[in-house]
Amino acid sequence: MRVAQIPGDQKGQRVNEPHAWTYREAGVDIDAATEGLNRVKPLLKKTFNSRVLTDIGSFGGLFDASFPELSSPVLVSSCDGVGTKLKLAFQTGIHHTVGADLVNHCINDILVQGAVPLFFLDYFATGRMSPDVVSEVIRGMANACLENGVCLIGGETAEMPGMYADGEYDLAGFVVGVADRSRLILGDRIQPGDRVLALPSTGLHTNGYSLAQKIAFEVAGKRPDTFEPALGETIGEALMRVHRCYLEVIRPMLAEDTPIHGLAHITGGGLSDNVPRILPDGCHAVLDVTTWTTPKLFELLVDWGNVPARERYRAFNMGVGFVIVVPEAAVESTCARLRDSGEEPWELGRIEAGAPGVTLVGVD
């Protein structure tokens, strides 16, 4: 629950009495959380639509679950975090982008099953509540929700003294979406001969940050504010680039009879581990890593860290954010459709008969 609360009253304490302990003295300042929340309340309300039947601060978030337009509605939900990308927020003092990262990541994770997001809840935990920080993080989440038509209907803001280093926090997000059962995308229609299309990522998204920061800041001795000529920006700017959301581009294709056989969001585990998650028995993906130009940021990281070839495609997305599997006959029309939406898709590989798994041409 996230609710305004008033701390205890300590007035009237006499001298010579033993010290009277309060919650605030134990490190929990409910006022600070309330102040931070009050700043973003109007923005949170803006994310609501007519399906939200609740007000901020009630025990649970209420969302109308009548789906008369669907013959067999299925809720698709996912939970995720931002990982150690958060450390860049701590170092740079920029806190709204990790909020957007979280929302976009969660939406992508349900989008791959054909679901459009309905509502979102967040968990924010810190050692000492800063109204500035919590309001910035929530602002980032609320704006990303607003952009994607998702209602931010609840959350928990926890102050846990001694659990987090000063100025640090953790963040988790939870999204619920819906799809009609007959339109779920489960990968079961994938078959040998299908083609694998790719959409570019905007950067590391939210994966591989422990390794990336180890390499950039320890091995290569850079700092977040080091300007990197090859990138035309600082390392921090490049690493903090917001995890993009693929909803706007994919959503119209879900509504139509585009023959999408499978979708994969390239998160932790990279191409190597995420593509197999949607492959049915008898289908093997052969992906060619020479079909795109690896973005400079990844090149620098794998070069500085001398990261083994196979490890690169597990720890990082290497420039591929989202994967679409379609029948060969639909490659041209799908790519044209994506280009109409301003995307730059490319053909990454194909599905062959074989055990579920991925062969990376140019690596394996």
Place this chain on the structure above:
Amino acid sequence: MRVAQIPGDQKGQRVNEPHAWTYREAGVDIDAATEGLNRVKPLLKKTFNSRVLTDIGSFGGLFDASFPELSSPVLVSSCDGVGTKLKLAFQTGIHHTVGADLVNHCINDILVQGAVPLFFLDYFATGRMSPDVVSEVIRGMANACLENGVCLIGGETAEMPGMYADGEYDLAGFVVGVADRSRLILGDRIQPGDRVLALPSTGLHTNGYSLAQKIAFEVAGKRPDTFEPALGETIGEALMRVHRCYLEVIRPMLAEDTPIHGLAHITGGGLSDNVPRILPDGCHAVLDVTTWTTPKLFELLVDWGNVPARERYRAFNMGVGFVIVVPEAAVESTCARLRDSGEEPWELGRIEAGAPGVTLVGVD
């Protein structure tokens, strides 16, 4: 997402090459998370019912959202954490109870609006993944889900090197339930003359732990393994008592025409701040703190810490875990019903005309 992944292959590295950095060396050991998860997979599957359309490891959790028995289904969702009760788990090495705490807390938070829980997702974040710890925490969650008929359909297990102290972790839970719109309990039916019934808590539940531990371990100099004669057990045992779930007792009353006007879960903010959350305009709650015997654990804490009277009922539940508002005419039948379920309810106070708020007789 929670998915089995295989770490990169480093074989074949020659001497004299610069060190080849891998994800594992950056502190992320995906094997450890997979091992922990594998231990509980059968238990997770056991929580599934016929509405779950998904397998463990898919991007999103799928749940059938057809509710033919409801005329206007409303999803009720909530997110919560365990707070610094976690520190007791770290100190005692007992990790399944915080998992149960989390599930029960979340269920209670949607139950107060008349919703029965459908499914649950968790977020587990740690600095260094221990298969033993993560599997114990998830075991606790899965068993609590099983007891309450809730499907644990997804979660995120994140290893974030440097974010958490060794052996520590944070935990968040998300629950989604459903209620028919006409049967939502929103407090709007509460009116002057109504009576407030109380159900006992089992302990501190999941609130006030920063203050409780400050008092017990710093002010009073106790340790978790200190045997406390007044309690008949150790301080740690008393403080770690599982946050109870009120679903089993309240659920049958939701299905019938029991005239419940309001329900409140007494969490952070205590009686003082949680009861007002359900009061409509013109209704003031007058609660008498002399109507029950404060459990010994609370007596010790407020005594050792010389906690001011009003602060006690904000920082701690003081023995009241759940509150039920009914019309005066229904007090006897409701109490009889609760007693039949093995509960020991009592009349805590009444609703009077006035501004929304709480007067604590015996304190204010």
